[in-house]
Every structure is written in structure tokens, then in C-alpha cells.
Amino acid sequence: MIIMKNDEVMNIAKKRGFLWSSFEIYAGVAGFFDYGPLGAVLKNKIMNKWRNYYVVREGFYEIESPTIMPEEALKASGHVDHFSDPMTECKDCLEVFRADHVIKETIGSDVEGLDNDELSTILSDEQICCPRCGGHLTHVWSYNLMFQTLIGAKGKKTGYMRPETAQGIFIPFKRLLRFYRNKLPFGVVQLGKAYRNEISPRQGVIRLREFTQAEVEIFVDPRDKTHPRFQDVALDTLTLYSAENQSHETGLIKLSAGEAVKEGVISSEMLTYQLCLAGRFLKDLGVPEEVIRFRQHLPSEMAHYAIDCWDVEVETDRYGWIEIIGIADRTDFDLKSHSQHSKEDLRVFIEYPEPKTIKKMVAKPQMSKFGPLFKGDAPKILKALQDVDASQIAESFEENEMYEIGVGGEFYKLIPDLVDFQEVEETVRGEKIFPHVIEPSYGIDRIIYSVLLHCYQEDGDRTLLHLPADIAPVEVNVFPLVNKGPLPEIAIKIKDQMRADGFMAEYDSSGTIGRRYARSDEIGVPFAVTVDHRTMEDNTITIRNRDDSNQVRIPVEDVYQVIDDLIKLKIKFEDLETNQGS
RNA sequence: GCGGCUGUAGUCUAGUCUGGUUAGGACUUGGGCCUUCCAAGCCUACGACCCGGGUUCAAAUCCCGGCAGCCGCACCA
Structure with a gap:
């Protein structure tokens, strides 16, 4: 039996007051850890160093939002529907499966988006049995990884403990945009607790049910993902494990940040800059370069809305390579979705360098005929008409001698007599767009573990922690x-x-x-x-x-x-x- | 959530199979002696049978349940 560095480090952590599992005198609860006297100081120092990187040096201000969130917000983010898994259990061997996986494997159809009843129906209609023992499967139930709670004395409003801090930044986006005086790019950070009711957390501090995240959301113009200070990091060396390297099993490659962008290994300067920052941060914490790699998500594991995603991984003797930071280009998914659900316009107006003058045809209703004809309905038809491209109407007039416009379920016939066409010049100063989001997401607990693990050294009888002086408790x-x-x-x-x-x-x-x-x-x-x-x-x-x-x-x-x-x-x-x- | 293994001071461990005196040792820690630079030595003290139930005159020991840890499976938007 090899003595693992992990065991030695966790032993010291417990003995000397860094970390121990919570509620020990009541036998403990899996997935919860206390930070002891030294651990709490270390954690604060690491978090403050992180603030120095992102808040002070990058200028991304920190916010703090509640850890309990209302259902609507998490519905919009997709967590209510997608953070839960449809489960089914075999009545005979008691094995638990994901219902959608079983169905897909057995009959090959993709059942994403179906609810539990529909899945249960498929299971029974298709007579799908337990993949392991062939026994009967139960009805489908949801296992949602979020901790649910009730808000208020009457408990009528469902709430959840937030599964990530990120959503707390997207939701007040309008205020943040205003704070940054309506200009992209800008970044906002949040450090705090997040909660996931893991089915079976088992890897110590690596998979906790309550953990600390430090997340950055950088809102950028989707058409411009260059970074103004990219030169500062262009020569940093990155150890990359790209999707291609993984699928062809060609191992790790070392590239400078500049090369990685030039060769298209990483999708943008913005993203690459963040990879470099993460690498520098870890090295500053005493995690040696040899145990750090950047692993790109395979297309199959990447969330459907992301276009590029890299995990920063650290090598450990006990758990292999573990993800400690995720850096993703989440595109406009979150803002768009919150926009749709909340009916708030979360777009940013981006001014063109030069105002554009465009000539376009507009349809001008002849009010003297329009009004008498449609009477009370006229205002709403006019309003609808504003959203219709004039050329479409003109085309329709030429082909059909009329244009039919639908307003709230009713259809109205417009004849050429009712509408004049005019060519007008319009000055467009810019346009409204949803920014894209570059998101570095740090797992603070895993980072602390990595720091302890890699700062630990045995030197003869002496054991020491090579903590950098500025984070030593x-x-x-x-x-x-x-x-x-x-x-x-x-x-x-x-x-x-x-x-x-x-x-x-x-x-x-x-x-x-x-x-x-x-x-x-x-x-x-x-x-x-x-x-x-x-x-x-x-x-x-x-x-x-x-x-x-x-x-x-x-x-x-x-x-x-x-x-x-x-x-x-x-x-x-x-x-x-x-x-x-x- | 399933199966297997495990659970004795802060740590490592003896004892458990085969129930029986005050649960033994080492390290650590506190106090003291000694000590003029890297875990020395001496004295002394503190400190444990995971929790609950059962069997028995008697349970750390046998049985059942729970909890936790480890390993495997499953899960990890």
C-alpha cells in the first residue's frame, strides 16, 4: 500500500486545524466540511488574493446576492428543469438508473424535454426492462440536485439554494450595465457558497454539497473577443489538452498563449487571457506548473449553449486530474433566457464607430382612408404595420394586389390604395445585442486542497508546507x-x-x-x-x-x-x- | 441509491474469531525538570471501544438497525 500524499495532507489538515468533516460528534454528514482556525484564515487569504487578481487588477467589481433564489429565476436559468435527473429504479435488483438514458439505450430515441409522466409511459409502453437484471422499472421521479426550501411563513413560494453564484450576476444585469455606464466589455465577480445535493459525495473536499465558488462573468461584444491587454499574457506557456488531443490521444501540447489563439486551439483572446490568468493565479498559490493542465471540453460534454470551454485541472495522487476551475464562453444563453422569462430587455446598445445612413422604403398609411375603414382597430393595425418590412408589403401588392396582416389572431386586408411608399434616409447609430459571457468559475475548496497537497513536502523527518508567505495563515x-x-x-x-x-x-x-x-x-x-x-x-x-x-x-x-x-x-x-x- | 470491507484517545495500534479484573502500548498534546538553534532525554497529567436496540449474570467482543469512511457500480445540467 503506497502512502498517499493525500492522506498525509488530510491528516495534518485535521490535526492542525485546517479542515475536517462537519458535524463529527453526530457522526458527520457526507459532503460537508468545516474550515478550522488555520483553514479559515488560509481560505480568506486565498479569496483575498483572488480579489486582488480580479477586482483590483482587472477592475471587475464584486457583488453579493442571496444564496436562496426563487423558483422563477432558476427556471429561467434552466436549473429547475435540467439540473434534475429523471430517475427510475428496478423493483427487482434495486438498481437506480437515469430514465432518459435507459430509454435512449433501449429504443434509441432522444427523449430530452419530456416530463416524468411521459417518460414513465414510454417505459411501460415499450416494455423497457432493467438493463442489468431485466426486472421491472418503477415510475419516473426527479432527482433534482438543488436543495429546495419554502419562502415565507405560509411557505407558498418555492425557493432553492443557489447551485452556482453566476445567476446572481445575470439577474441584476441591467443595474450592472448601468453601473458600468453602458459599455462593453465589463466584468463582475461573486464569491460565495453554492449548494448541490450530490447523490453520493465521496471524495472529501473535492465534492461537497455546500461549497465556495468564485465566479467571474465578463460581458463582451460577441463580434469582438479580442483582449486589449492580450500582449501581457501572449508569451505565457499553457499546457493544453485540447478536444482534438483527447480524441486522438496525442497527449498534451505546450503552446504560448499567442500561438494558441493564432492556431485556433482556443477560440478567442478573451478566453485565452482568462486561461493565462488562472494559470498565474495557481502558480502564485504555490501550485507547480507541472501539475496544471488546461483540458478542453469535448463537444459531447459541453453544455449546448457554450461554444468553447476549458477546465483547469490539477494532478493529484488520490483523485487523478481534478477540475478546479472551469472557463467557458457561455455565449448569450443566460441573458437571453432571463430576458425571455422576465420580459426585461437585457440587451446592450452598441454604437457604431460611424453612424450608418441607410436608405429604406417605408410604408406610410393613408390615414384619411385607413381610419374610416378600420375604425377602432386602426391603432393596433398601425402598430403592427411598423414591424413589417415595407418591401414585403410592396411585393405582396404586386403579386396579389393586397397584403394581409395578422394582429392578435385577426387578419386584415390592406389594399394598395391604403398605403403609400416612401424612400427615406435613416441614421442608425448602433444596435442592441445580447453580450456574450466569458465565465471563469473557481472552486475555492478544491483550490485549497490543491494548494495544501502541492505545498506539502517531506524532507527527511521534517514535513513542511511550502505555502507562499502571503497566504500562510x-x-x-x-x-x-x-x-x-x-x-x-x-x-x-x-x-x-x-x-x-x-x-x-x-x-x-x-x-x-x-x-x-x-x-x-x-x-x-x-x-x-x-x-x-x-x-x-x-x-x-x-x-x-x-x-x-x-x-x-x-x-x-x-x-x-x-x-x-x-x-x-x-x-x-x-x-x-x-x-x-x- | 445498491453491493463488499471497515469503525478502539488527536494519530497509529493491541484486544474482537473463543463475551469475564481497572481496555494495554507508542507517538502527539498540556504542566514540570533539563537544554544556548532544528521533533533528544527524564517526571507527570489529560485522553478512546461510532450511535441505537437486542441476546446474556456479564458485550469493545455475538446479533439487528442506523451513521460515517474506503472500494466497486450508478450518478456528477
Whole structure:
């Protein structure tokens, strides 16, 4: 039995307060995890680093919307109908199947969109039996992956826990568009909990029923998916596993971002830019490049509305390659659908660079004849007439001497006498379109797992977490070399000053100094300040670097600034060593 | 949701088959001694039979149910 890094890491995570399964004293519930004292800090630091990437540097403002959503909204998004699976169970062997899959496999017809009763009817009419044992299948029921709840005291309104944060961004689109002063492209982010009632969550923190997402929705002009700062990422190397590589089993390819766009492997600059950003983010979290790949969705697995979709995957010893970020071009599906369901116009007016003057024929009703003829119906006919292309009417006049127009179920005959045609010049300044959406969607819990897993290292007896200094939960430890004389007191004072300066600092005097360093390394504290005999002589302390155990000696009064620079990655520990040497 | 295996301190484990004294050990952790730089040593303390029911004079041990974990199947818009 190979000892998996996964097991070691999860062991430390539990023992030292990063992660553990929830409700343990009540035997736990599958699919729920607590973040412990260190885990919660780590998570916040990672989320804040993420904000620094997207909110600060990309300028995509963050919003926060409710985690409970009304049924209508999720009906529009497709989750009510499509996030549930029609299930059927074999009465004999108790195996559970997806009803639509069984039907498709047995009689070959596509039954997408049929409701449960219709599916049940097909099952019995076609005498479809259990694919495994040939037994009888039950009626079809829905297993919806969303947690359902009731809103209000009378509980009349059905609500669901949101299955993704994205919808919370699409719904207030009009307000967001206005906030961004009606101009594309713009991006909006949301970090928060999402909920999926997985049938059988089993892979620890990889598949949770309640999890944290960080999602970005970037609204772009569908005709222009170039990125203004593409040059900034064009030379980034991406390890790609394209749909073609997968179907031909040709392995991974390494391309620069620029090449990937040029060769059409990735569909747009916008999408590619996001892939690069995701890659950089992971590397900044200490996930090495060798374990990151970008896998394109196969046409068969891609949601029908997406035109290109890439998963960022990280390799793990326990679970293989796992998806931790999904980056999709969702086109205009969501906005269009919400537009239809809500009857709100969620389009954006895009101005042409130059106003276009177009000549067109318009039909001008002869009101003096029109009015008397149609009387009360005239206004609505006029209104309907506005939506009809004048050339169509002209054509119909030529062929049939009349044009029939339908208004609300009634038909009216127009004869050439009633309508004049005029050629007019019209200035068109732009047009209304549904923006396309580029969506990077991060699974924060999976990222935290990946970070812990790949920052974990064994070095002889020593185990350490190579967390980047700016995400390490405890930033600095302060130790007295021995518990004698004034050393503890000085160390405590330094620790207190560190805390006053805003550092996550801890003091530890228990056991030998070696044991304290070991404890410190195990949770990835990047630096340790040690107070020793020389501190009393010349007021200096040592700073120990977690990653190589090296130490440099500096004056006590400098320690706060130096630690600050180290934690914020402004200087490297090696620079201190060099300075000291000179 | 189905089937198989498993469940003893924070961790690893002895004991379970064959029911019987105060559930034993190691590591970890807390306190103390020692110790002037990387899990040393000594003393000391805390800490467990997954939950519920049954059988029995007696259950960690046998039986049933539940829960959780692992493996396989299914599921994963």
C-alpha cells in the first residue's frame, strides 16, 4: 500500500486545524466540511488574493446576492428543469438508473424535454426492462440536485439554494450595465457558497454539497473577443489538452498563449487571457506548473449553449486530474433566457464607430382612408404595420394586389390604395445585442486542497508546507531559544508588537527549539524569529526561513519592517542573506 | 441509491474469531525538570471501544438497525 500524499495532507489538515468533516460528534454528514482556525484564515487569504487578481487588477467589481433564489429565476436559468435527473429504479435488483438514458439505450430515441409522466409511459409502453437484471422499472421521479426550501411563513413560494453564484450576476444585469455606464466589455465577480445535493459525495473536499465558488462573468461584444491587454499574457506557456488531443490521444501540447489563439486551439483572446490568468493565479498559490493542465471540453460534454470551454485541472495522487476551475464562453444563453422569462430587455446598445445612413422604403398609411375603414382597430393595425418590412408589403401588392396582416389572431386586408411608399434616409447609430459571457468559475475548496497537497513536502523527518508567505495563515512565530532568563519575556514583547502591527504572530516556548521549528514548518509558517543570548548583548534577533532553515541576524528594531517586506513578497529571504554577507 | 470491507484517545495500534479484573502500548498534546538553534532525554497529567436496540449474570467482543469512511457500480445540467 503506497502512502498517499493525500492522506498525509488530510491528516495534518485535521490535526492542525485546517479542515475536517462537519458535524463529527453526530457522526458527520457526507459532503460537508468545516474550515478550522488555520483553514479559515488560509481560505480568506486565498479569496483575498483572488480579489486582488480580479477586482483590483482587472477592475471587475464584486457583488453579493442571496444564496436562496426563487423558483422563477432558476427556471429561467434552466436549473429547475435540467439540473434534475429523471430517475427510475428496478423493483427487482434495486438498481437506480437515469430514465432518459435507459430509454435512449433501449429504443434509441432522444427523449430530452419530456416530463416524468411521459417518460414513465414510454417505459411501460415499450416494455423497457432493467438493463442489468431485466426486472421491472418503477415510475419516473426527479432527482433534482438543488436543495429546495419554502419562502415565507405560509411557505407558498418555492425557493432553492443557489447551485452556482453566476445567476446572481445575470439577474441584476441591467443595474450592472448601468453601473458600468453602458459599455462593453465589463466584468463582475461573486464569491460565495453554492449548494448541490450530490447523490453520493465521496471524495472529501473535492465534492461537497455546500461549497465556495468564485465566479467571474465578463460581458463582451460577441463580434469582438479580442483582449486589449492580450500582449501581457501572449508569451505565457499553457499546457493544453485540447478536444482534438483527447480524441486522438496525442497527449498534451505546450503552446504560448499567442500561438494558441493564432492556431485556433482556443477560440478567442478573451478566453485565452482568462486561461493565462488562472494559470498565474495557481502558480502564485504555490501550485507547480507541472501539475496544471488546461483540458478542453469535448463537444459531447459541453453544455449546448457554450461554444468553447476549458477546465483547469490539477494532478493529484488520490483523485487523478481534478477540475478546479472551469472557463467557458457561455455565449448569450443566460441573458437571453432571463430576458425571455422576465420580459426585461437585457440587451446592450452598441454604437457604431460611424453612424450608418441607410436608405429604406417605408410604408406610410393613408390615414384619411385607413381610419374610416378600420375604425377602432386602426391603432393596433398601425402598430403592427411598423414591424413589417415595407418591401414585403410592396411585393405582396404586386403579386396579389393586397397584403394581409395578422394582429392578435385577426387578419386584415390592406389594399394598395391604403398605403403609400416612401424612400427615406435613416441614421442608425448602433444596435442592441445580447453580450456574450466569458465565465471563469473557481472552486475555492478544491483550490485549497490543491494548494495544501502541492505545498506539502517531506524532507527527511521534517514535513513542511511550502505555502507562499502571503497566504500562510500564521505569518511569523516568535521563540525564545530557551525558557530561561529574560528570553521569554523579550520574545513575548516582540510577538505582541508583531500583532499590534497587524501580523498573524504566535509565541511558543514549549519543548525544545527544534520541536517548535518542526511544528511551525508543519503548518507552513514562513518565518520564525528567535530570541537568543546575543539579543541581550546587541539587541539582534534571528529570522529563520522555513524553506531552507537558514537564518539571518538583524537588529530587533528592523524586524517588523523586514517581516512585512517578506510577507508581502517585496523582498526574498535570499536578499537578506546577501545583504548580511556584504 | 445498491453491493463488499471497515469503525478502539488527536494519530497509529493491541484486544474482537473463543463475551469475564481497572481496555494495554507508542507517538502527539498540556504542566514540570533539563537544554544556548532544528521533533533528544527524564517526571507527570489529560485522553478512546461510532450511535441505537437486542441476546446474556456479564458485550469493545455475538446479533439487528442506523451513521460515517474506503472500494466497486450508478450518478456528477
